[in-house]
Amino acid sequence: MGGCVGRTFYITTPIYYVNDLPHIGHMYTTVVADVLARFKRMRGFEVFFLTGTDEHGQKIERAAREQGIPPQALADQVVGRYHELWRELAITHDDFIRTTQERHKAGVRELIRRMSEAGDIYKASYEGWYCAGCESFYPETQLKDGRCPDFGHP
Numbered sequence: 001m002g003g004c005v006g007r008t009f010y011i012t013t014p015i016y017y018v019n020d021l022p023h024i025g026h027m028y029t030t031v032v033a034d035v036l037a038r039f040k041r042m043r044g045f046e047v048f049f050l051t052g053t054d055e056h057g058q059k060i061e062r063a064a065r066e067q068g069i070p071p072q073a074l075a076d077q078v079v080g081r082y083h084e085l086w087r088e089l090a091i092t093h094d095d096f097i098r099t100t101q102e103r104h105k106a107g108v109r110e111l112i113r114r115m116s117e118a119g120d121i122y123k124a125s126y127e128g129w130y131c132a133g134c135e136s137f138y139p140e141t142q143l144k145d146g147r148c149p150d151f152g153h154p
Contacts, residue, residue, distance in 0.1 A: 009040040012050040015099065018078035019063040022085050034091045051086070052097035053079055058132040075100060 013033050016026050030051060037049040055075040064074040079098060086093065097104055115121050128137040131148035138148065147154055 007045050009037075009045040009047045010050075011037050011040075011047070013052075015052045015054040015097065016082070017057065017059055018053050018055050018075040019057075019059040021078060021081050026082075027085065027089065030086065030091055030093075031089065034089075034093070037092060047094070049093045050095050050097060051091070051093045052095070053082065053099065055079075055098055055100045057135065059135075062132070072100065 011033050013029050016022070033049060033051070037047045040047045053075065055071070060071050060074065064071040067074060075098070083096070086096075099105075112121065126137065128139050129143060129148070130137050131151055131153050133151040133153050134148065136148075136150075142149055144152075
């Protein structure tokens with residue numbers, strides 16, 4: 001086993017947006033992570049492989065509105081498809097986290113508390129343009145004809 005016994009290895013995929021069904025990009029990323037997790041396990045590492053979903057944001061709100069359902073209902077439907085797909089692909093993840101789960105919310109609250117105690121959170125203002133497509137804020141100087149430089153959205 002090459003002296004790896006007792007060593008740990010943590011791997012995670014991005015937490016995927018639930019604004020639409022899983023696609024080849026989600027599968028590719030997850031399969032690559034799964035291959036690496038399996039390899040590390042074979043080498044004797046104690047592996048923790050996390051995947052999951054991000055269930056907030058304008059993309060999800062917009063997709064749910066277009067389907068005429070609440071955002072949480074859309075999230076629940078799409079998460080079900082992820083679970084089905086990972087089962088079909090025999091993905092060996094150890095955990096699947098959803099940002100709507102209480103354990104995730106509690107973790108975020110604790111992280112914010114620690115950051116606040118360390119002085120890393122402060123109140124300020126920022127002005128810029130927001131593109132929901134790429135989830136980025138842009139100062140006016142980066143816009144192209146008043147539009148997102150990446151997506152071209154107003």
